[in-house]
Amino acid sequence: MLELLASEIRSFPGVTRKNPIGPLVEKFANDPDNVIASFGEDAAVIQVGEEGVVLAADGIWDKLMRADPFWAGYCSVLVNTHDIAAMGGNPLAMVSVCSTSDPGICSRLVEGINEGIDKLAVPMVGGHTNPDCEYNAIDVAIMGTIDLEHVIYSTTAEPGDDIVVGIDLDGRVHPSFQYNYDTTTMKEPRLLQKQLGSMEKLAHKNLVTAGKDISNPGMIGTAGMMIETCDLGAEIEIDSLPKPDDINLVDWIKMYPGMGFVVTTPPEKTNQAVEVFEESGLTGRKIGSVKDHRELIIHKDGEEETVFNFKKDKITGISCRKPKDK
DSSP: OHHHHHHHHHHOHHHHTTTTHHHHHTTSOOOOTTEEEOTTSSSEEEEETTEEEEEEEEEOOHHHHHHOHHHHHHHHHHHHHHHHHHTTOEEEEEEEEEEOSOHHHHHHHHHHHHHHHHHHOOOEEEEEEETTOSSOEEEEEEEEEEOTTSOOOSSOOOTTOEEEEEEOOOOEEOTTOTTEEEOSTTSOHHHHHHHHTHHHHHHHTTOOSEEEEOOTTHHHHHHHHHHHHTTOEEEEEGGGSOOOTTSOHHHHTTOEESSEEEEEEOGGGHHHHHHHHHHTTSEEEEEEEEESSSEEEEEETTEEEEEEETTTOOSSOOOOOOOOOO
């Protein structure tokens, strides 16, 4: 079982699509002094005077665009707001690039975007269109604000930390895309915004050492990305993973949840972190611990399997990009 799970994670496109990131990042120049953190984080952190700004961007997977343009537009809002929230920030506004020559697809994209805006209360304030494009795509960038004293980075976990997830299990596999677990379309905006705000609460309570939103690589893959950027390892207990009862484990580990985060926390603060997630309408649970051996290992029933050995394997290939001192 563990060998199958490890193989499914390693070969999953949601994971392998991250592989080109590291070599690409190496081509960029060093950050200026006011850029506190950049590549390897869910959003870049920029200091403007005494204030903090967070910036992120996402392009929606072409498989999703082909399957359902409305859902692609909706997800373009969902994933971007997650990126800002994962840092402990407040999403402020978005801009988009809509590339399609098909008016019908463009209309469905905008309808999906507007639905996402209604749910998450983050406006679209500008952008660009490519009306003579030979392909269909939606790309969105987002800006937010953040307290520079309370940023959740991806790169600052410590050996011995617990790994905790906060995730909404009340949903369905989206009918248009088997890798999306939709928990948001049927929820009231107030609840969704409360769930998104869980990370800001964790940040201001100083309960976590690192964190990310759970994205296309799935729960374990996202934890792996975070640990990789820290130059550390992790051991995850499969039976501890929160999971809907009606979805098999092999499918679940590859799903992008409608609302979900993975964080690291000192063991003495784990219960408090779980409580913050639970109070925000998410299922909070410890799933493993951070180690210093630079491997991602999964455990079940006394057996173990290495998913990634980061001494030779990679997800993004980004590591040791610690935030600058402010």
